[in-house]
Amino acid sequence: MAAPLYLSGVKTLDMSFSKSTCCCQPIPRQQHLHFAVSLPSVIGPCLPLNGLSQTLALRLRCAASKVDVLEMNDTLSQDSDQSAKELTCVMKFGGSSVASADRMREVADLILGFPEERPVIVLSAMGKTTNKLLLAGEKAVSCGVSNISDLEELAFIKELHLRTAEELGVDKSIISKHLSELEQLLNGIAMMKEMTPRTKDYLVSFGECMSTRIFAAYLNEIGVKARQYDAFDIGFITTDDFTNADILEATYPAVAKRLHGDWISDPAIPIVTGFLGKGWRTCAVTTLGRGGSDLTATTIGKALGLREIQVWKDVDGVLTCDPNIYPRAAPVPYLTFDEAAELAYFGAQVLHPQSMRPAREGDIPVRVKNSYNPKAPGTLITRRRDMSEAILTSIVLKRNVTMLDIASTRMLGQFGFLAKVFSTFEDLGISVDVVATSEVSISLTLDPSKLWSRELIQQASELDHVVEELEKIAVVNLLQHRSIISLIGNVQRSSLILEKAFHVLRANGVNVQMISQGASKVNISLIVNDSEAEQCVRALHFAFFESDLSSELVPATTTTKYA
Ligand SMILES: Nc1ncnc2c1ncn2[C@@H]1O[C@H](COP(=O)(O)OP(=O)(O)O)[C@@H](O)[C@H]1O
Numbered sequence: 001m002a003a004p005l006y007l008s009g010v011k012t013l014d015m016s017f018s019k020s021t022c023c024c025q026p027i028p029r030q031q032h033l034h035f036a037v038s039l040p041s042v043i044g045p046c047l048p049l050n051g052l053s054q055t056l057a058l059r060l061r062c063a064a065s066k067v068d069v070l071e072m073n074d075t076l077s078q079d080s081d082q083s084a085k086e087l088t089c090v091m092k093f094g095g096s097s098v099a100s101a102d103r104m105r106e107v108a109d110l111i112l113g114f115p116e117e118r119p120v121i122v123l124s125a126m127g128k129t130t131n132k133l134l135l136a137g138e139k140a141v142s143c144g145v146s147n148i149s150d151l152e153e154l155a156f157i158k159e160l161h162l163r164t165a166e167e168l169g170v171d172k173s174i175i176s177k178h179l180s181e182l183e184q185l186l187n188g189i190a191m192m193k194e195m196t197p198r199t200k201d202y203l204v205s206f207g208e209c210m211s212t213r214i215f216a217a218y219l220n221e222i223g224v225k226a227r228q229y230d231a232f233d234i235g236f237i238t239t240d241d242f243t244n245a246d247i248l249e250a251t252y253p254a255v256a257k258r259l260h261g262d263w264i265s266d267p268a269i270p271i272v273t274g275f276l277g278k279g280w281r282t283c284a285v286t287t288l289g290r291g292g293s294d295l296t297a298t299t300i301g302k303a304l305g306l307r308e309i310q311v312w313k314d315v316d317g318v319l320t321c322d323p324n325i326y327p328r329a330a331p332v333p334y335l336t337f338d339e340a341a342e343l344a345y346f347g348a349q350v351l352h353p354q355s356m357r358p359a360r361e362g363d364i365p366v367r368v369k370n371s372y373n374p375k376a377p378g379t380l381i382t383r384r385r386d387m388s389e390a391i392l393t394s395i396v397l398k399r400n401v402t403m404l405d406i407a408s409t410r411m412l413g414q415f416g417f418l419a420k421v422f423s424t425f426e427d428l429g430i431s432v433d434v435v436a437t438s439e440v441s442i443s444l445t446l447d448p449s450k451l452w453s454r455e456l457i458q459q460a461s462e463l464d465h466v467v468e469e470l471e472k473i474a475v476v477n478l479l480q481h482r483s484i485i486s487l488i489g490n491v492q493r494s495s496l497i498l499e500k501a502f503h504v505l506r507a508n509g510v511n512v513q514m515i516s517q518g519a520s521k522v523n524i525s526l527i528v529n530d531s532e533a534e535q536c537v538r539a540l541h542f543a544f545f546e547s548d549l550s551s552e553l554v555p556a557t558t559t560t561k562y563a
Pocket residue numbers: 093094095096097124291312313314315317318319320321322323324348349350351394561
């Protein structure tokens with residue numbers, strides 16, 4: 001019989017069954033869930049209805065379209081067994097948070113400092129391991145097989161992981177297989193003299209595979225039961241776009257089934273590799289783009305319907321601008337999913353560009369916290385927030401952007417010009433970031449992340465090709481080395497924001513080459529030359545966050561970081 005379910009993620013539900021109505025009703029404490037399921041579909045033919053008392057209590061595990069009976073009693077004891085204690089949140093720790101044995105110890109203490117939580121842990125590779133792996137791969141392409149064992153990056157990675165295991169008192173053998181496979185893979189790259197995007201993803205996966213194994217072993221060593229998972233083995237199913245794969249819908253039920261199933265049958269803190277997936281056609285290891293562990297965390301949050309997603313970094317939350325550009329950047333206490341998504345998409349390294357999507361879909365709050373300073377309140381990202389006082393929230397910079405000015409060669413009043421321009425981009429598979437139009441001309445910027453994922457030579461010929469195609473209908477001016485400055489905030493106050501911004505820019509002698517205020521209502525984008533961009537961000541930050549109204553240039557300064 002059909003069992004209509006209106007659930008996200010996996011839930012354990014207590015239900016009561018009345019024999020007379022033959023219909024399940026949620027027990028009051030679960031009433032917030034809309035749940036309708038016909039009894040026979042739950043308990044199936046295995047249980048004769050006749051033998052039941054008037055009111056039956058069931059503890060059910062409900063995931064996607066599947067319902068299992070976990071416990072069946074006339075009266076269920078509240079929270080009597082471990083299965084009733086759901087996983088509560090996901091905690092993601094980035095590379096800087098788990099860069100050494102000491103850091104891993106601190107992260108373990110931090111997790112254990114929340115005894116009320118039953119978290120899923122997502123880890124990135126230790127410190128700069130991903131960069132080192134990529135560098136080792138690039139060197140392997142040209143250094144020759146006989147020189148692989150001398151690669152300094154390989155030596156560094158081996159030493160870091162073995163030392164960390166030793167310092168934490170865990171058996172080094174948990175990573176020895178990975179270390180020897182890594183060396184074999186580098187030998188293979190040296191032999192082939194090439195590193196394809198597929199090989200690149202397999203290569204970097206060693207980072208997360210090793211950090212999670214060491215950390216899980218350490219937790220077990222100190223008596224905290226933990227279980228390591230490779231994301232590509234537990235249902236993270238992605239497109240086959242190596243180095244920048246997208247997560248497919250099938251991931252949610254698969255991941256929920258595996259993590260929840262294991263938790264119910266044998267509770268142990270899940271320690272999951274961030275950043276990794278499995279291509280649905282190739283079945284090969286894929287990665288979700290740099291910084292992709294944030295997306296792993298929000299995907300797990302949505303899959304399991306968790307209460308909160310925490311991403312632990314080396315800064316006190318999302319800041320008013322990149323602290324590497326301006327060290328006086330301050331934490332932003334509250335953001336909406338829309339603001340955070342826009343901020344991430346337009347270049348704030350602190351969050352992966354796609355990571356807000358699952359959180360928004362599952363309506364699960366995301367908290368950005370500092371593992372070096374856990375007492376700092378961090379940033380809370382939710383669907384809505386009080387915008388009555390909000391003007392500007394954060395300033396984001398995306399560098400090295402390509403801009404195109406395209407003017408139609410036809411007369412005014414010609415229709416179809418914009419359609420032709422955009423169909424050219426569609427045909428070439430290039431996405432556009434920021435657009436401003438008039439009837440006969442259009443200015444736009446190209447999404448650099450899509451171009452960066454291609455080789456440099458390929459990028460150049462692709463740009464030539466774009467220009468060639470567009471020149472069939474327009475006069476085209478290709479402008480490189482531009483930056484997008486995104487003003488994220490309350491666009492209901494756009495006149496105020498623009499007045500202030502242009503006052504500052506004019507005082508700094510900067511000419512804005514394009515401006516766009518999109519439908520998102522949280523972002524105004526300004527295009528300037530790369531060479532002027534950082535100075536603009538500092539001046540804008542000073543004007544919006546540190547003074548009433550100042551157009552003074554602020555001096556360039558260096559960065560203060562916790563790591
Ligand atoms: N607006 C911003 N707010 C906070 N951090 C930012 C911002 N823009 C850039 N960053 C940089 O992002 C870094 C944190 O992101 P990331 O390195 O990906 O963290 P992790 O590796 O811990 O997940 C910070 O150290 C900071 O230098």
